Amino acid sequence: MKLLYLGTAAAEAIPALFCECEACQKARSLGRAGIRGRAGSLVDGVLKIDFGPDSYRQMLDNGLSYAKIHSLLITHTHEDHLAVDEVALRRQVTAHIHTEPKLMTVYGNAAVGEKLRGKTGEMLAFSEIKPFVSYDIEGYTVTPLDAVHCCTAEGSDFPVICRGKLYHRSENALIFLIEKDGKRLLYAHDTDELTTEDLSFLRGKHLDLVSLDCTNGVLRSTWTGHMGADRDKLTRQALRDFGAADEKTIFVANHFSHNGFPGEEELQRELPGFLISHDGMEIEF
Ligand SMILES: [Zn+2]
Numbered sequence: 001m002k003l004l005y006l007g008t009a010a011a012e013a014i015p016a017l018f019c020e021c022e023a024c025q026k027a028r029s030l031g032r033a034g035i036r037g038r039a040g041s042l043v044d045g046v047l048k049i050d051f052g053p054d055s056y057r058q059m060l061d062n063g064l065s066y067a068k069i070h071s072l073l074i075t076h077t078h079e080d081h082l083a084v085d086e087v088a089l090r091r092q093v094t095a096h097i098h099t100e101p102k103l104m105t106v107y108g109n110a111a112v113g114e115k116l117r118g119k120t121g122e123m124l125a126f127s128e129i130k131p132f133v134s135y136d137i138e139g140y141t142v143t144p145l146d147a148v149h150c151c152t153a154e155g156s157d158f159p160v161i162c163r164g165k166l167y168h169r170s171e172n173a174l175i176f177l178i179e180k181d182g183k184r185l186l187y188a189h190d191t192d193e194l195t196t197e198d199l200s201f202l203r204g205k206h207l208d209l210v211s212l213d214c215t216n217g218v219l220r221s222t223w224t225g226h227m228g229a230d231r232d233k234l235t236r237q238a239l240r241d242f243g244a245a246d247e248k249t250i251f252v253a254n255h256f257s258h259n260g261f262p263g264e265e266e267l268q269r270e271l272p273g274f275l276i277s278h279d280g281m282e283i284e285f
């Protein structure tokens with residue numbers, strides 16, 4: 001399996017749209033190497049994960065054709081992961097698709113379906129997926145798990161327990177376990193430390209690549225919904241404790257914010273043994 005990182009930043013990107021902070025100045029000075037677009041990935045050129053506002057540019061930068069993509073997995077509806085009007089351009093007049101099949105199916109939670117309401121058609125479909133159910137998508141076994149994200153103080157929907165505390169979520173945000181030919185990828189963006197249910201589901205399933213949310217970077221994580229270097233290391237240990245990871249498992253830190261991202265080398269010091277993602281990075285495992 002191959003995972004291509006198209007975009008590796010959080011909602012505001014690096015350098016951030018309206019920012020003059022030190023991290024953003026440094027990123028600008030590095031030119032292309034310092035630029036991180038909004039998060040999105042591609043598995044084997046087949047499964048597209050998330051479709052944020054930089055998807056167009058990422059298609060050009062990587063020589064891709066989204067016309068040939070038939071499966072789009074969406075983690076949650078935050079703007080940096082689902083630019084819904086861009087996805088909806090897969091319709092008559094704006095898209096002339098000659099390769100068969102023409103249909104692309106968007107897989108996501110009910111909130112994703114809500115956003116796509118009235119926008120689907122002959123070339124664009126929606127299919128709701130639920131956590132802890134496995135789906136066969138183009139020969140891959142895709143199992144959504146619960147993300148600890150979109151947490152709200154109010155409401156009673158989509159409860160999750162993180163670090164022993166109960167949270168509610170405005171939608172059932174998802175992370176993905178993707179399996180094929182005996183290889184396993186855990187794609188965990190955006191999320192906090194994994195729930196006990198997630199870990200129990202993964203127990204004994206050897207993961208080859210684990211991509212972990214690192215929005216907080218080198219900052220101490222004090223709020224719920226994302227991770228930084230501190231929680232990434234705890235998550236790696238938890239996966240090892242549950243027999244889902246060992247010394248052969250590749251761990252990647254991904255989805256960075258200019259807050260807490262002092263630069264690749266500095267972050268690497270906080271995360272020994274992790275790869276630090278950048279736009280265009282491809283990992284074969
Ligand atoms: Zn995000």
Ligand SMILES: [Zn+2]
Binds near residue numbers: 020024
């Ligand atoms: Zn900045």
Ligand SMILES: [Zn+2]
Binds near residue numbers: 076078149190
């Ligand atoms: Zn998010």
